[in-house]
Amino acid sequence: MSIAPNPAALLEARQADMLPAVEQELQACVAAAEGHGLAEYAHMLAYHMGWEGEGAGPKAQGKRVRPLLVLLSAAAAGGAWQAALPASAAVELIHNFSLIHDDIQDDSPLRRGRKTLWTMVGVAQAINAGDALFALAHLALQRLAGRVPAEQALAAHHILPQASLTLTQGQYLDLSYEGRSDLTPADYWPMIGGKTAALLAACTELGALLGGASADRRACYRQFGEQLGLAFQVYDDYLGIWGDAALTGKSAESDLLAGKKSLPVLYALEQHGAFAERWAQGPLTAEDLPGMTLQLEVEGAREYIQREADRLTEAALTALSEAGPEAEAGAALEELARRLIARQA
Secondary structure: OOOOOOHHHHHHHHHHHHHHHHHHHHHHHHHHHOOOOOHHHHHHHHHHOOOOOOOOOHHHHOOOHHHHHHHHHHHHOOOOHHHHHHHHHHHHHHHHHHHHHHHHHOOOOEEOOEEOHHHHHOHHHHHHHHHHHHHHHHHHHHHHEOOEOHHHHHHHHHHHHHHHHHHHHHHHHHHHHOOOOOOOHHHHHHHHHHHHHHHHHHHHHHHHHHOOOOHHHHHHHHHHHHHHHHHHHHHHHHHHHHOOHHHHOOOOOHHHHOOOOOHHHHHHHHHOOHHHHHHOOOOOOHHHHHHHHHHHHHOOHHHHHHHHHHHHHHHHHHHHHHOOOOHHHHHHHHHHHHHHHOOOO
């Protein structure tokens, strides 16, 4: 009797096929930005994408989670994942556009363990590089022509711009929250719904669309991606305080020092305890961090965050099950989702 492959083995096998194809598609899309006198411009894009410069390689490129979500969703919906490659590149380019701008807005010196683009070329050129990736993302969708039915390609051209708009709305809320002192956990969810969940929802919906899923099944895949995105950001907030800086590539203290109103902070502020009292007195210092981190735990913030991440993960996996995915691709997709929430970086 044959033994079915375990989910980890299924995911690793799919990644081995998909990730090189994603990288090839991304490089083909970014090559459209090359031209006479644009060598340094092209290098900026290649540097941020992790292909060139000091520290270039797999770690600098990131995990390419979003392209994998597109391709695995397409396969789970019963389609050929290769046809969805342009959409997988498009979402990764949108993601990287947002990272360049986020790094500038957050004054972040490091991304994936190396210097952020703006610290090397200046704010103005980094903004331009981010804009280039945004434009290239939408051009990438044109590569769907001839690979999928025209109506699917047209629908993809609607999904990605809407996700891009929602992404900027979430970023607006995030930035606007910096100067407010009246926020509660209820304010957090629409912000991360735009900032993080919208693009992951677009990934799984695009994959399902290009895999030939019905409208009802597409809705389930979208719900899967949205709930996964919420869980992903909640856990990112967890890592922003309790993560290992050597693994995350950024200081685990940065969220508290920056005064970021992440979910653990908003939860603790609502408790009106010692954490809220010190927070109201002004920016934290490095000397405050050990005690304030401990106070978050004492007031239940760490347990609350873990509970919320578990709740959202379960909602995501329920939606995936309701989508009726193809067995092996669905198992690989579920394994990827579980890894995203259990990650250390």
